[in-house]
Amino acid sequence: MSEVHILNHPLILHKLSLMREKNTNTKSFRELLTEISMLMGYEVTRDFPTKTIRIETPIREMEAPILAVEDIVIVPILRAGLGMTDGLLQLMPAAKVGHIGLYRDETTHTPVEYYCKLPKESVDSEVIVVDPMLATGGSAVAALDFLKQRGCKSIRFMCLVAAPEGIKVLQDAHPDVDIFVAAVDECLNENCYIVPGLGDAGDRIFGTK
Numbered sequence: 001m002s003e004v005h006i007l008n009h010p011l012i013l014h015k016l017s018l019m020r021e022k023n024t025n026t027k028s029f030r031e032l033l034t035e036i037s038m039l040m041g042y043e044v045t046r047d048f049p050t051k052t053i054r055i056e057t058p059i060r061e062m063e064a065p066i067l068a069v070e071d072i073v074i075v076p077i078l079r080a081g082l083g084m085t086d087g088l089l090q091l092m093p094a095a096k097v098g099h100i101g102l103y104r105d106e107t108t109h110t111p112v113e114y115y116c117k118l119p120k121e122s123v124d125s126e127v128i129v130v131d132p133m134l135a136t137g138g139s140a141v142a143a144l145d146f147l148k149q150r151g152c153k154s155i156r157f158m159c160l161v162a163a164p165e166g167i168k169v170l171q172d173a174h175p176d177v178d179i180f181v182a183a184v185d186e187c188l189n190e191n192c193y194i195v196p197g198l199g200d201a202g203d204r205i206f207g208t209k
């Protein structure tokens, strides 16, 4: 079974509370999400392997650790996952970015795919899938299905707020994919929105409501 890492650092929780507040405007919401993504990225990458190389400091030579990963690919689930991408790119500027376009059908709440474009390196990369909301889990499961069909092997999933229902669905479908989340909320409502949640993440990031 995959691990659920709850990244409840005080700075993350403080910023998340500001995001949840319904009067927080689009600009602030977006900036906070970028800041939280950077903070979460620090933990999401904690087990990345390192190797040492010989370097020369101004004082003497030393064996210095550097990352030993082939490539890092960040995969936002469109649209809202885009809001978590810049923060991670600030930490890992050489990372590649793949995109998976999914939206939830408003009646059935099941995911509908409309776009998928991945870097060719994805197969041998450390892949970080990002989406602020894990509600029913349908979108996350579908995105991970696509990635595995295309050969990706090492995948982790990073989200901001999750419902317990979504975590269970994701763990059952992809027991090899660790989940990194800032807060696990109470439940889903009748429209499959997370309660208390923060509303529609895509609309709040892009100002479409």
Ligand code: PRP
Pocket: 077, 078, 079, 080, 081, 102, 103, 104, 105, 109, 111, 131, 132, 133, 134, 135, 136, 137, 138, 139, 140, 166, 192, 200, 201, 202, 203
């Ligand atoms: C939201 C969110 C997730 C999905 C989560 O996207 O960003 O992708 O819902 O819900 P689920 O766990 O029940 O699948 P939405 O479908 O609203 O699309 P958008 O990002 O384009 O607004």
Ligand code: URA
Pocket: 080, 133, 135, 192, 193, 194, 195, 197, 198, 199, 200, 201, 202
């Ligand atoms: N998608 C969102 O943007 N918010 C939710 O609460 C659930 C799904």
